[in-house]
Amino acid sequence: MYSMPLYRPPSEARSLIIQVTEGCSHNRCRFCYMYKCKQFRMKSDRELKEHIEWLKPHYSHAERIFLADGNVLCLKTEKILEMLDYIKKEFPNAKRISSYSGPLDILRKSEEELKSVREAGIELLYMGVESGSDRVLSLMDKGVNQSQMIEAGQKAIRAGFKLSCMIISGLGGKEMMHEHALESAKVISAINPHYFSLLRLVVEEESELAEDIRKGSFQMLSPMEVLEENILMLENMELEDCIFRANHVSNHVNQAGTLNRDKDVLVTRLKVLRDSGNFIPMEYDTL
Numbered sequence: 001m002y003s004m005p006l007y008r009p010p011s012e013a014r015s016l017i018i019q020v021t022e023g024c025s026h027n028r029c030r031f032c033y034m035y036k037c038k039q040f041r042m043k044s045d046r047e048l049k050e051h052i053e054w055l056k057p058h059y060s061h062a063e064r065i066f067l068a069d070g071n072v073l074c075l076k077t078e079k080i081l082e083m084l085d086y087i088k089k090e091f092p093n094a095k096r097i098s099s100y101s102g103p104l105d106i107l108r109k110s111e112e113e114l115k116s117v118r119e120a121g122i123e124l125l126y127m128g129v130e131s132g133s134d135r136v137l138s139l140m141d142k143g144v145n146q147s148q149m150i151e152a153g154q155k156a157i158r159a160g161f162k163l164s165c166m167i168i169s170g171l172g173g174k175e176m177m178h179e180h181a182l183e184s185a186k187v188i189s190a191i192n193p194h195y196f197s198l199l200r201l202v203v204e205e206e207s208e209l210a211e212d213i214r215k216g217s218f219q220m221l222s223p224m225e226v227l228e229e230n231i232l233m234l235e236n237m238e239l240e241d242c243i244f245r246a247n248h249v250s251n252h253v254n255q256a257g258t259l260n261r262d263k264d265v266l267v268t269r270l271k272v273l274r275d276s277g278n279f280i281p282m283e284y285d286t287l
C-alpha cells in the first residue's frame with residue numbers, strides 16, 4: 001500500500017516507487033501543496049518490510065527505483081545505508097536508485113556521508129532549486145538562500161551524485177520576474193547540474209500562495225510573461241552538457257535540448273513564438 005498522495009518526477013514514470021518516508025520534513029514552501037496533508041515520518045523497519053513484500057511479486061525485476069516521499073536524504077546516514085542494503089537485496093536487478101533531496105539535507109551531511117550514500121546505491125538526486133533569487137527563496141520560505149543552494153548542488157556533484165535541478169517559472173510573480181529569471185540562471189549555471197528542468201508555477205488551493213494571490217500580494221505571470229521570463233533565463237545560462245527539459249504538464253511550451261549546445265536554437269524558437277502573434281498556451285491553471 002502507498003500513503004497517498006504519491007509524487008515522483010516525470011522522468012521516473014517507469015520506475016518502481018518505494019515509499020520509505022511519508023511527506024516532506026520541511027513542508028513549508030508557500031507554493032507547495034504536495035504534502036500539506038501529511039505529517040513527515042519515516043516508515044518503521046516492519047512497515048518497510050511489509051511494503052516491499054507487497055511490491056515484490058509485481059516488480060521483482062525492477063531496474064529503476066525511486067525512493068519517495070519528499071526527502072529521503074534527511075534520514076540519518078546509517079539508516080539510509082541500512083535501507084539501501086536491504087532494498088538492493090530485495091531488488092537485485094536495480095541499476096538506478098534515485099530520490100528527491102532538499103538542499104538542507106545535503107548541507108547537513110558531510111561529504112564523506114554523501115559519498116557513502118552514493119556508493120551504497122543512490123545515483124541520482126532531484127533537488128528543487130525553485131528560484132535563484134534570495135528574495136524569492138525567502139518569500140517562499142524555501143529554508144535556504146542563494147549561496148546555500150549553490151553549495152548544496154555543488155556538494156552533491158562533488159560527492160558523485162548525478163543531479164537534477166528544477167526551477168519554477170513565474171515563482172517571482174510580476175514584481176520579481178526579471179530578478180527570478182536572472183538569479184535562477186546564475187544559480188543553475190554555478191551548479192551546472194547534469195539535468196535541468198523548468199516547470200511553471202501552478203497554484204493549488206491548499207498552498208499558502210493561493211492566499212497571497214487572493215489578498216493581492218502576489219500576482220501570477222501571464223503566459224506571455226512566462227515566455228519572456230523563460231527567454232531571459234535561458235539567455236543568461238552558461239552550462240556544460242546539461243540535459244534540459246521543460247515538458248512537464250504545467251509547461252505552456254514543450255522544450256528539450258542540451259545546454260549550452262542548443263541554447264541559441266531554444267531561445268530563437270521562443271522568440272519566434274513570442275513574435276508570431278499565434279501563441280496559444282496549453283492551460284493548466286487552477287486559480
Ligand code: SF4
Pocket residue numbers: 024025026027028029032033034035070102128
Ligand atoms: S517544495 Fe519540496 S521542500 Fe518545499 S514543501 Fe514542497 S516537497 Fe517540501
